[in-house]
Amino acid sequence: MARPHVGIWLIGAKGGVATTVTMGLIALKNGLIGTTGLVSRLPQFEHLDLADWSDFVVGGHEIRRVPLADEAMQLAVESRIGSPELVGRCKAELEQIDERIRPGTIQKVGPTIAKLADEDIPDRETPRESAQRLKGDLAEFIAAERLEHVVVVNVASTEPPADAADIPARWSELELLLSDSQKCPLPASSLYAVAALDCGCSYVNFTPSLGSTPTAIDELAGKRNTRHAGCDGKTGETLMKSVLAPMFARRNLKVLSWVGHNIFGNLDGKVLDDPINKQAKVSSKDHLIGEILGYRPQTHVSIEYIESLGDWKTAWDHVHFTGFLGTPMTLQFTWQGCDSVLAAPLVLDLVRFTDLARRRGQTGLMTFLASFFKSPLGVKEHRFDRQFQMLEEYLI
Amino acid sequence: MARPHVGIWLIGAKGGVATTVTMGLIALKNGLIGTTGLVSRLPQFEHLDLADWSDFVVGGHEIRRVPLADEAMQLAVESRIGSPELVGRCKAELEQIDERIRPGTIQKVGPTIAKLADEDIPDRETPRESAQRLKGDLAEFIAAERLEHVVVVNVASTEPPADAADIPARWSELELLLSDSQKCPLPASSLYAVAALDCGCSYVNFTPSLGSTPTAIDELAGKRNTRHAGCDGKTGETLMKSVLAPMFARRNLKVLSWVGHNIFGNLDGKVLDDPINKQAKVSSKDHLIGEILGYRPQTHVSIEYIESLGDWKTAWDHVHFTGFLGTPMTLQFTWQGCDSVLAAPLVLDLVRFTDLARRRGQTGLMTFLASFFKSPLGVKEHRFDRQFQMLEEYLI
């Protein structure tokens, strides 16, 4: 098909991950970079009829007003993501995309994120008004670009954890609460999900925020014949955990304690420096060890904002375990990865696979995408190898 | 069954691994230790009719004359394997087993190993004479203990690499060479294999030495309705490689270089300090990365004998890889494991699974044991998770 016909709508469209996704997509379209890091470009998936780079149009929501090309340049200069020269070659397209980015919402995002918002972000809407406005933006995007399908991907900063107990299990009940700013428990990430699903878009939650987690929202996806997946992209330290914990399990080595210490200095890190926002992230990074091992060793996850590191996440993990004869032994690893660079290709993969799922008629929860997430919705399997098999089995 | 009826015959019966196997088995029989580290005691294998600890009798071949109980005490004191108190409680049984250990052979083991041998080790036998003598020892063991089945496990020091090209492909031809000390290319590990298989025992090669690798010896196993497996137990750094390399492959992250630096100070390390012996080990530790990734990044493996570390192998690995946008990133790990403690339970697992295979009528190469080996005979799959599935599929 000659004309771009699949939309990628990024929530947090000027953040590090979204900017890297956008830059990367432009660079891929123009043959400026290779396909390293893209799961959807593995040999075993080559025969699949996946959308091509030129099939995509990008838009999004954002709460900060900064020019997208400036963000891209800052990532290149400060965190060595791409290069100033590459940003230069992509600048015109970045500016075009920038025009498709609309003001987001800061409903229940917590004070640390709210502080980042530009003054023109509406702060007196009811949840329903916010959802309507966001839906309007999506509808306009679809119409303007004559799109067959839009995948909305949440790559915004982590919200404080929401209390799932407050959320009605049925969509009909939850829908009623939208008018009531006091009682409606949905944070921004879920309002974006509701807006997306309600107008037939697919929704993917790459963050630990609530998003489409509530059953009521899953019900909405079913009703609208669309699909969703989440939560929380598995890119670095947690990916390592989901790869290494099965090794200890299969060798019957008993993990006594697993400590993970993460340091990084991007905007995400700044938001996570607020203990309330951090809580959601830590819990998402921590739970899987017990679930893979079948018992709960002492675990500890810390995340510290160290400004000088920029987008470079360094994680030190210390695993203390015993083997035969009760002998204690140790495994340590240090992961030095660039967060946005690890996340961005996965976002593109998720979009391509989601688009394929749509053409295959899949609706509801896309559990076959579990290997991409720290806390995959609807899936108890946390071993990376088995999750990857789920992906291969669905696709091939 | 009340009476012990399965023999474990250890080649290198007083080395670190064998001593830990023997100590561990005694301790397990007497309920002195738990089952951590034993794959065959995982919940998913619980329903299998595996031989029990009390079903086993231990014997073996060795080229050094030192008392087994002294070796056990040295491991406890110098390398914290078990404890002096535990050795004390197992001493009587260790002394009993010591009486079943017979002089081994030093045919083509290279000068570094030969130097360790006691003077009473015959050094003028033809290969055929050696094989006959070893077979005699096994026959005597079987008769004396009235055994149904013996599993011979090679846990001796690593021999220099043998030239496989010199070895005839048919057993009938190889058999003829045994009389000729000059032309017979078989090293000790293969003579033990020949002796074992020829009298119906099972044979497992836990080292990178040649052992039962030649097709002619596999043919012998078939002829005698018995079975074998190998090579080179996968216990530490290489286990990590077979767990981590698939992660890079599945995420389409391109490995630029993989450096592994191993330091340890046990007898094995001393033998590997001889560059000729080291060569076999390094090659066994190194090849699988390229095989898993499907391309050959620069790799480097070094093994250094550092006396103060005793049996504690410390491995530092440095993986340099690129992700999206060609961004270079790094993973480092440090593995601090006790070699014999990691190996010993796997030897017991191999014996139990091999014994089950015998009762199931399996003959020839036991490929389902691939997950235990660095260089599994007859298996091209090096991803640990898939190898483990092969094990589960065979057993369950």
Added chain:
Amino acid sequence: MARPHVGIWLIGAKGGVATTVTMGLIALKNGLIGTTGLVSRLPQFEHLDLADWSDFVVGGHEIRRVPLADEAMQLAVESRIGSPELVGRCKAELEQIDERIRPGTIQKVGPTIAKLADEDIPDRETPRESAQRLKGDLAEFIAAERLEHVVVVNVASTEPPADAADIPARWSELELLLSDSQKCPLPASSLYAVAALDCGCSYVNFTPSLGSTPTAIDELAGKRNTRHAGCDGKTGETLMKSVLAPMFARRNLKVLSWVGHNIFGNLDGKVLDDPINKQAKVSSKDHLIGEILGYRPQTHVSIEYIESLGDWKTAWDHVHFTGFLGTPMTLQFTWQGCDSVLAAPLVLDLVRFTDLARRRGQTGLMTFLASFFKSPLGVKEHRFDRQFQMLEEYLI
């Protein structure tokens, strides 16, 4: 001199450090161990007339009732400090010393420490009554053992930070407050210091607790012609900082951030798991980097209680720095040390050097001991090499 005549009085006499000091001293007296780890046994200090191991008698205060020999055995079994066999050989002497241990005080130690206290620890004394009682114990010790000199060393758990602003600068004023349980700001560590100095003993504070830090208590030391030193023994990660930070300074490499992550599982770690107690420790571990560098990079220190590690402190430090042309580079280190084993010989060194200082007529603050402390009283020099020169210059 034939008869032991110098007392070592340990505050927290059954804690990990004190038990290791006591065990170690008995072992040294009896020639059961070498002198590794003892600064006072370096060649350059050999000619000094330092007290010998047989010159010492040990006593102390403690708030837990557990037998000292049991503590020693637990350290041997759980944390590999010494060995069960060594504890066995020292048991009789440990039991003798145990009889000289008196109930301590829990004035202002915070709830986490108070919870550890045995029921017979008085909890309704005024500070003056506590001080009197402690002094009585010391006087009895001196008389019973006919001692020339006693060095009181605080090796108890870390108290919550005290507010120095509340403490009068003059001893005459502070002394008046002792009768008033409400207004007296002194925590246990300072009451022990007051008791010690008031009856002419020397006092050394090996912890970050307040101890003899207040000027009023320094004044008391002067008045009684005795001497004191502190605070907070420099044994592991902070020692490394005081050794490495000068390297960055001297090479004009700019430290951007210095992150230290400490994990360990002893009683001290349990107490530090209380954020109030942890605060004192973190601040003592953190400040010296800025003081050595002359500017304040971002620093972070975390301390986590990981039970499985016992007395084995593992510290991971990540130093991010720039060099020429603004190039960012990284140094990481992992320190795996046994806390009590690192601390105990330093306590013996401090006692020996303090005893020498007494014979040399030194009174007041012993600044020449700065190299032993994270926060040396009265000394701004934090570079370990320069502090060590202060020691050598005083002694030689």
Added chain:
Amino acid sequence: MARPHVGIWLIGAKGGVATTVTMGLIALKNGLIGTTGLVSRLPQFEHLDLADWSDFVVGGHEIRRVPLADEAMQLAVESRIGSPELVGRCKAELEQIDERIRPGTIQKVGPTIAKLADEDIPDRETPRESAQRLKGDLAEFIAAERLEHVVVVNVASTEPPADAADIPARWSELELLLSDSQKCPLPASSLYAVAALDCGCSYVNFTPSLGSTPTAIDELAGKRNTRHAGCDGKTGETLMKSVLAPMFARRNLKVLSWVGHNIFGNLDGKVLDDPINKQAKVSSKDHLIGEILGYRPQTHVSIEYIESLGDWKTAWDHVHFTGFLGTPMTLQFTWQGCDSVLAAPLVLDLVRFTDLARRRGQTGLMTFLASFFKSPLGVKEHRFDRQFQMLEEYLI
């Protein structure tokens, strides 16, 4: 002084270190970069009358013909040294300097270095002819630029170790050998030294090659009233050793083994991949541990050429030591530094300090520069802190 009047003559003028020195100097002159990494810009040396950046003119010898600006661009692109933009701004000056670079010599540099040489490098000169030619180049440089003083700095690749025993102790005898290509034992580095000193230039050897090490050459320096220093810049792993080993010594902690594993991928690394060249380097990196500790623990240094790392040297060191009660403990560090970036400012420091020494009338060996070298000529002190005091004492 308005006019540049001090020459910097770099041996290996287009290698990584020299290119970074040259780029850095241009950038400093033009205020494009800060002074991080420059020891001579520390506050304590601010009052010294050191030559300014604009006082320097750069020239040099080289055996490869590649344009200097291309080398600089490659360092920027491949190893992130400076940036393409910075190279762009320095290009005109780099090209000017390139015109002052003359063909070097490959006398006794070993086959690996010789292979890198351009075809126009003379290979049939006698040592005397080479020395004469090099001297001519220096004389021309001095005349053309009307220089008061030239400091010749060897930053070329490491030569195979020379046998010092073959070298006569007196200059008069060594001088005679220059005519005899067979008997003259001097490698290129020493011929450069002879040429430099003989025409009154200062000479600094930043490599482990022989350079001015022979006493006969030191004698020449004295005769010509000039000065020299070396060997082997102490920039990374060895700097760490000279900082950490004194800590173990001062705390009486007994080092059992010290293993250092170095990986990097620049031209230097390629040359060191030749075992003969490597030998000189390893020995220079290894000896100081025993010299600082006063006993010889087992040490091991490996250096591996890992192409993907470019100029980024990663060193992993593992220190195994015992403390009190014979308890074994471990320190590991990972140093990730950019070799040329660490070396270049030290070269500029050495030039500035050497120039000051000249004005102060110093001749012969400059021992006060010991802190800059792995194997400081004429100095037995290897502790970095004491070496740095020697520098401060000389300068202040």
